[in-house]
Amino acid sequence: MKSRIRKEVRERRVVHRPYIMEKDPAHNRSENLKRALSELKEALGEEWVSDAPSILCGYARDQSFVPATYPHIVCLPGSTEDVQAIYRIANEYLIDVMPYGTGLSTIGLTIPPFGGILCDLRRMDRIIEIDGENMFAIIEPGVNFLMLQAAAQRVGCRVLNPSTSATAGVISNHLFCNINTMASKYGFGMDSIIDVEAVLPTGEILTTGPASYGAVKGHVPGPGPDLSCFFRYGFGTLGIVTKMTVRLYPEPPYHQQIFPAYEEDKLEVMAEALHMVAQDNLTLELAHLMNSFYGIFIGDNNKEASKVAELMPRHNLLTIFGGATQEEADLKAEITKKMLEEKFPMFDFLPKEALLDLTEDNEFVNFDKWVKYFNVTVRVQRVRGSFMIGALIDKLGNMVGVERMMRDACTNQIGTTNDPLAPDDASTYLQPYHMGRAAYMEYDLYTNQADKDDLIRILIGYGRATATAMSQGMAIAAGPAAIEKGIPMLDLATPVIRPNMVQFLDAYVKMKMILDPNNISNRRWEYDTGQMKKIVL
Amino acid sequence: MNGKVVKEIAKICGDGNVYTGARALSRYFRDRLSSTDLVLVMPQTPEQISDTVRFCYENEIPVFSVKGRYMEDGTLPSKEGILIDLRNMSEIKKIDRENLSAYIYAGVTFADLKEKLAKEEMKILYPVSGTTDSVLRSYIDREMLLGSTCNRHLQYSIFHAVLATGEMWVSGSQQITEEGHADFREDQGPQMSPFFGASQDIFGIPFYGVVYTYPIREERKVVAYSFDNLKDAANLVYKVSRSEWCFEAFLANDRFLSVTFSGGARENVAQTKKKLKQWVAVFSFEHHRELVELWDRYTKDAARELGGKEVKGQTLEMIDKALMSPWYFFDRDFYRGRCSRVCGFQYFKNISDVFSTIEEQAASNGFKSQEIGKIIVPAYFGGSAYCEADIYYNPENNREADSAIKTVRNSYESLIEDGFFVDRPQGDVAELVFSKTNPAYVRLIKIFKSIVDPKGLMNPDQLIKGV
Amino acid sequence: MKKKITARREVLAELREDFSLCGKCKLCQAVMAQQCEDPRFWRNCPSGTRFRYEAYYASGKMEIARCLELAEIEHDEKMKHVLYTCMLCGSCEDRCYPVKQLHPLWVIELLREQAFEDGWAPIERFSNIYENLEKTGNPYGVAPEKREEWSKGMGVKNAIEEECEYLLFVGDDYPCFPSLIPKIQSIARVLKLAGVDFGILGKHEVSSGSALFLIGDRDRFEEFAAKNIENIEKAGIKKIITPDPHSYAVLKEEYTKASDIEVYHLSEILADLISKETIKPGGKVNMKATYHDPCRLGRRHGKFEEPRIILRSIPGFELLEFPRSRKNSLCCGGGGSVFFIEPEFAKWVTKERIFEAEYIGAEAIITTCPICERMFMEAIEETQKNIAVYDLAEVLEKSLQGVI
Known part of the structure; x- marks a missing residue:
């Protein structure tokens, strides 16, 4: 029995491979690609260079909503010399080069905008x-x-x-x-x-x-x-x-933890506590997690995640203390607990056993190990398949008010109430940097890429939340200037709305044009009379 | 320089802020100055610096900036150009107790800031061998700090610098947000602002920034242990740093401590040295009382195991007091008239080799090893050790001066061969280091320089000759 | 069209949610994060580890499924290679399902089936199997009479002619390779020592169809399955023991849909007898060895504990664990019928597993799958390594001899 869906398309064998095509391109010309392919094979070895569509398609998308674009060639360099060879050939034939680390980009960073050579570095x-x-x-x-x-x-x-x-x-x-x-x-x-x-x-x-x-x-x-x-x-x-x-x-040989928690949905209280603990600088690891994040991180599966989220208080501090002896780790935990109890009498302190119980039957997440290896999975994206991350930086004191506005902006839009964000839609967490001098806020919105309505709803929610944050002066954590440069409207607006950035952007443009004279490395612009302009199709 | 130029600059900065002549400029140079073509400018506002630099750019006048108490480049006085000293920009714009930071201009000194912060129950980290009393300057130039052990190395988040064209370079998150929001060090794109650190201002002159402050904790205790040998002492310092028990830590020999603690009085040095053992490891513990007690106990046990003897009484008091202020390199000149140093980073396990190499070079140039001041400060929890050897000599004695210079140069040559990491090379050492670095390293520096200073007028030749 | 013996299976397009929702988190490349203690052994996808392109990992094959469905690409030579170098070990599924509830293994299996249905499966690469199956009913071309030779003189019942409680379904491999004959004989002796009443189909047992099932040829698989079911029904036996996890998987997953039979793996039966103390391994077996979890028995059917119960019950036996064991077990190289078309790659994987055994200082590898055993023995012979390979039953037999 053949697949029912799109059967007719398959039968007709109409193949439409999404390349973003440029008009009269100087780069990635087909005759050059052919020559480049054979030279790359010679340089890297036949096995590590491919232009087979079945190989290319693995690099055309990531979990973001950036439109799919196929590279023309995929290379797997095995050494620095191989990478040099790729650039040499790419320069000779004017082929774009897009580096690809391990391919976990959540925002389409490794999707080559105009094809070219994708340089998958996983062999190194x-x-x-x-x-x-x-x-x-x-x-x-x-x-x-x-x-x-x-x-x-x-x-x-x-x-x-x-x-x-x-x-x-x-x-x-x-x-x-x-x-x-x-x-x-x-x-x-x-x-x-x-x-x-x-x-x-x-x-x-x-x-x-x-x-x-x-x-x-x-x-x-x-x-x-x-x-x-x-x-x-x-x-x-x-x-x-x-x-x-x-x-x-x-890594200290001994650890201890306390689990301060606050049931009421008052982020400002938790932010203050977070700030206090951060300034005290005793924790090995420190973050604020909403119940939904807790669920996602330690739940064994979605069902478990919901269960954990329900059981956990709304706001939680993740605190891990280390020590050369157990006595030291315990003392740090005890001091912090006492300090929090004095200042925040309304906090609960969850017994560790309760958390251990939560993961006792879990096959995949062991709580004790989880605190040691926090980086267990991309668990946040699993809720509905994909997610959008908003990563912002501000002072903790400023953050609370902005978070509230963002939440209003996006929860209204994405159809939940103003009550705590439903774990199915979004989560937020706060985390101080360097003794709380600045803090990082992440808000994740979950969506199902395959469900267009859901996608649009979440996209709009995300857009509104981000715009709110930006209008309140929060900084975007992953400086995007290098790829934003050259967008005509933004270029015009920069001197007015971001005067402090003019010199920086100017230096970046000149640096790029000198270091990459043929404009091949992650090409997104046209070099035009000393400026870089986004390629408009 | 012609009078017209001086007049124009005076118009920008005000008559009282522009000086010419050897007398006005002699304070910046160790050697006696008979004449100079440099014009000293001491702007008071960012606009004044910007306008001055722009004027110079338009008229192709080289601009030099004051980077420390003394200018390292001895040939400078004969050059034409202006010398900008930012000491008059001494405003502390804001002290943010909540977010442990201070917003300061480049003229703010450690002493000024210390006083202001004390009122807010805060403090800052002090340099081990500072060359400037400007806090911002010291931090952006990445001078080694006494508290680098258990605190992240860089102590600033944002800075503003004036470029050769008079335009402003703003670093970090203030590129997109107004002040008052996040003070976050990262640029909003490729990280080019770190280029300005320890660059001898060849890209621009930092004049404003946000520096980190630290809360004064409930309890502070300073302890010291003396050792007969470097190895055991170094092991203790490594252990305490790696365990994150201390706030500050260092290990120094008797010569270094006697010079540092003699209050600038040469006659006290010998007496102070007598009270000291060959090596002294010093730690400060800061935090809640119970923790300080615990860390103190752990350190004592570790020291005992390694054969260390607790230092008490007057000596300890002296150390404790000294840790409350910055230590300036130029303050060590008093002992023999001048002090030169070899400094950089090596792993803890290789510290002895570093000092042996220096001692060897010193001995071949007539310096006794016990006359060399030595200090070791752990960086990043003991990940590496800042090693400094001070050679004290009489500058009036040409032979001795030559020997000192030779000792330093030969030591660097030999140490660099063995992988000694010189993080902020200057003068001849910079030439040596940059001749060893990968060629693209210098090329990238040159490219950035050509972008922000196309005419090459900002501190020319100060980092690398020809740049 | 031959009789369909199993229930309708899903087609690829029905798993669209799975291949569209893959977030490319790449967990499918690795062992379980929390269980990785040695950076040398973090990888767990044989084809991805060897060929490195995204397509060779599960996430890449999910993408192939999506792009085929979107008609962005057509099959090409590389796609065949990608698809048929996957060992179907299921490690990817074990990582992905708990986190995202996706089924990468299922997608890959259905991709293979679609390749057959659409006529682009590299059938020519499997021509030997087809010829052999046609001629002898066995993928290795061993004639039926020869396949029952191992049992001669052992007093093993013929299940069709004699009454017995259990059928010992021998599977494709044990009777076809001289190196495996002693192992199946040992299995039979252990069962006898344990007092299990069993018989075999002998020359009437045809291929379980596992190899065909793995390569995606569902129709031919069903032909063989139907033949076996017919003989099982003829023998009137309801309980089947098989020492071959590949047979076990198809018997349990597919045959049971068409026939009312209970299927056990040998290790289940023996572990049960040991737990009930019906048999007591008493003889000392001084051996420091590791147990290799066959993918189809362990990951696929969760039988991790049974073989270990058996091994732990043996006095003197020191059980070492691979850094990648149980759910993290690395395929022996014999999965997915890959060795039929890429024997060098299959051996490359086997050698990695042998390296892992040596790394932990094991004197021997114990397993309970004829393919794993054969792969290990061949690779060890080639590399002249000083490491032995035993079937689980062989070790147990050593201990049981004279003590029951």
Whole structure:
């Protein structure tokens, strides 16, 4: 029996492969693609280069709503030299190059806008060196948190915990995300990059930091100007990072936890508590989780998640303390508990046993391990299949009011009431950075990509929430300037609405045009009389 | 420089803020100044800096900025250009107790800020070997801090800098939000603002920023343990740092401490040194009382195991007091007239090798090893160690001065070969380091420089010759 | 059209929700995050690990299904390779289902079925199997009479001619390879020692159809299944024991839809007898060995504990666990009928598993699947490794001899 749906289409064999086609393109010309393909095969080996549609289709979409676009060629470089060869050939034939770390982008970052060569870096997956005593690991782009965390634990360290999938790439997260580490005491994102090795679009190798002259990992930036974070939020427009030294942080041998919880839906109270604990700086990991997030993170499946969410109080603090002895970990927990009890007498403190009970029968999530390996899965997206992340930064004090407005803006839109966000629709969590000087807020809206109505409803809700946040002055966590540049209206508006950004954007444009003279690395613009303009189709 | 230019600049900044002549400029140079073509400008507002720099850009006049108590580039006085000193921009714009930060201009000194913060029950981290009393300058230049052990290294979030064209560079989240919202260090795109750190201002002059402050905790205790050997002392410092028990930690030899604690009086040095053992490991514990007691106990046990002897009495008081203020490198000149140093980072396990290399070089140039001041400060929970060796010498004695310079240069050469990480190289050391770095590193610096300063007028030759 | 013996199965398009909702979280590439203690052993998708393109992972095959359905792509040579290098070990499904309730394995199985239905399955690569099945009723081309030779002189009942409680369904592999003959003989002896009343179909047992089922040829599978069901019914037996997890999977999942039979894996029966103390392994077996979970028995049917109950009951036996064990078990390389068309790749996977055994210091690998055993033995012979391979029954037999 043949598939009933689209049977007629299959029978007619009308194949429509979505490429975003440019008029009279200078790049990605078919005759050049052919030549590039054969040269790439020669350089990388036949096995690691393909233009088969069945291979290409795996890179045309991600979990975002960015329209599908197929690359023309997919390459799997195995070394820095291979990446250099890809750039060399791409420059010669004017083919676009799009880097692809481990492919967990939630916002379409690795979908090549106009096709070209997609450079899947997962073959480069070595932990080149891991040093527990001096707390660093030198890794390649294919290394994910799962393997690095396991490796780090073996040498008495941790890698910072993003609440992403364990299979997410460490380098790509350090370059594009990783702002939501729970252990902000140790720094976040860029603080954890010690040095990088990158291939610039011209094929030249750049090494930064200690790697620039083979020095020891000093845990401080330099020498001189700090170039190590240059590729962060470059989105592959400035080259491909092929190695990175990431900082590890010490894993104490003993742990303790307390579970402060607050039933009332008053985020401001919880934010204050969060702020206080953050400033006290005793926690190893610290975040605020709404009951819905708790459910999603520790529930074994959707049903379990709902059950956990129902059982948990509305607001919860995730606090993990470490110590050289159990006595030390216990004391830190006790002090924090006492402090919270004094200031927030209305808080409950859940017994650990109750939480252990919640996951006792779980096959996949063990609570005790969960606190050690927070980064277990992309669990947030599972509720309905896909999700949209809003990642914002502000001071904790400002955040509460804005969150309320955002919630109003999106809950009205997405059809829930103003009551606590239904776990089926959205979740929010707050997390302080560096002793609470700033804080990160994530709001996730869940949707089903396959259900258009749901998608539109959530998209509008997301748009309204984000617009509200931006209008209130919150900063977007993952600096998008590198890919936003060149949008005509935005370019016109920037000097007026973001005057502080003019110099920065100007420098970025010039930097890009010098470093990538043929405009091949994650091409999104036309170079036009010293400016970069978004390609309009 | 011609008088017309001086007049024009005076128009921008006001007559009282522009100075010419050797007398006005001699304070910035260690060596005696007989004449100079530099014009000293001391703007008071961001507009004044911006307008001054723009004027210079239009007229192709090189702009130099004051980066420390003394200018490192000895050839500067003979150059034509203006020298900008931001000491008059000394406003503390805001102290934000809630978010542990201070909004300050570049002229704000450690002393000023310390006083203001104390009223709010806060404090800041102090440099180990500061070259400037400007807090912002010290932090953006990434000077090693006494509290770097258990606190993230960088101590600022946002800064504003004036570019060669007079335009403003704003870093981090203030690129898109107004002040008052998140003070978050990250740029809204590729991270180019970190280029400004330890760059000798070749890209622009930072004049305003948000620096981190710390709450004064319920309890603070300083302890010290003396050791006869470096290895055991270093092991203790590593253990305490790695366990995150201390707020500040360092390990120094008797020579370093005696110079640092003698209050600038040469006659006290020998006496102070007598009271000290060869190595002293110092820790401060700060927090709730019970925790401080616990950490103190743990440290004591660890020290005992390693053969450390507790330092008490006057010496401890002296150490405790010293930790309440910044330590300036130039304050060590008093001892022999001048102090030169070799500093950078190495792993804890290799500290002895670093000092052996320096001692070897020193010995071959006639310096006794016990005369070298040595300090080690753990960075990032003991992930690496900042190692500094101070060579004290008499600058009037040409032979000794040459020997000191040779010792420093040879030590760097030899250490860099062995992987010593020099994070903020300057002068000859910068030449040496950048000759070793991958060529693209310097190329990227040059590209960024050509973008923000197409005419090459901002602090030319200050980081790398020709840039 | 041959008689359909099983219930209607879903077609690919009915799993559209699954392949459209894949979030590309890539958990399907790995072992369970919380259970990964050694970075050397985090991967668990054999084809993805070897060929690396997204398409070779489950998430990529979900995307192929989606793009085929959207008519964005047509089948091509690479697609055949992608589809037929998947070992159908089900590790992806075990990672994905708890988190997202998707069924990647099911999608891959149905993709293979669709390949057959649409006529683009690489049938030419399986021509040997088809020829053999046609001629001998067995994918390895061993004649029916030869297939029952192993039982000669063992006093094993002929289930069609004699009455017995259980049918021992031998499966495709055990009787066809000389290296496996001692193992099936040991299985029979253990069952006898345990007092189980059993018989075999002998030359009347044809292929379970598992190989055909795995490659997606449902129609031919059903022909063989129908033949076996006919003989089982002829023998009048309701309870079946099989030592072959591949047979076990099709018997239990498909045959039972058409016939009123109870299906047990050998390990279930033996573990039960040990738990009830009907048999007591008493002889010391001094061995430090690891147990390899066959995918079809472990992950597919959750039989993780039974083999371990047996091994733990043996005095002197030290059971080591692979870093990837139970649900995280790595395929032996023999899954998905891949070895028929990509033997080198299959062996590559086997070698990785052997490396894992050596890594933990095991002297031997114990398993209870003829394909796993054969893969291990062949790879060990090739690489001259000093590691033994035993069937679960062989180890038990050592302990049981003389003690019951």
